[in-house]
Amino acid sequence: MTGRREVLPDPDAVARAAAGRLVAVAGAKAGRVGICLSGGSTPKLLYRLLAGPEFRDRLPWGRLHWFFGDERVGDRPEAGSNRRLAEEAFGDLVPDGHLHPIPTDRTPQACAEAYASALQTWYGADRLAPARPLFDLVLLGLGEDGHTASLFPGKPEAREGEAWVVAVPEAGLAPFVPRVSLTLPALAATPLMLFLVTGAGKRAPLARIASGEDLPAGHARARGETLWLLDEAAAG
């Protein structure tokens, strides 16, 4: 595992620590701020906290732009949608045009290409300059199998070194839902990467990463700071 670990008492404290870092990132920069969101269940608490009375007014919503690290593709609402998770939590705090969802209405490959093109328009170039980040903050989660975003162990997408976005035709998890994911180089293009990891189910993948096993989440690192926010249940 690269980066620093911070162990906090519970999921609420993890969400609160992440919210504090997000407020600091947004406050330290003039102009637009790009934040790449994770999916799954762990970030729900954070999103609710950001939109709630404690943090809502501390964020410059008019300057924030929200991107996504991964998404499930196709017309399967029961499969979960990272876009919907953010929309439901943030509601109309997000101005029109500031939520940048991964397209889900085409083949996975076409969705990946469309999102790569949207990111390149946002960035203003189709190559990442080492000194210029793509995002100001990247949030990530850890799957129980060691995946992060939709980069799964043993799959070629986790080794992609050039493209910013990839189609993930076989997610490696049941039920099978094709996905689109940012790659490790795109996720790395940030001064701050925050992993949010809570619950006892994450102990095993954390231990496997710590022992040096080749798992995608263990290879995700920012060009700047990588911080793993763990609750006590996950840290063990």
Ligand SMILES: O=C1O[C@H](COP(=O)(O)O)[C@@H](O)[C@H](O)[C@H]1O
């Ligand atoms: O499948 C996914 O899971 C990981 C971890 O999810 P969690 O529910 O265990 O928090 C998440 O980071 C990723 O975005 C999501 O697609």
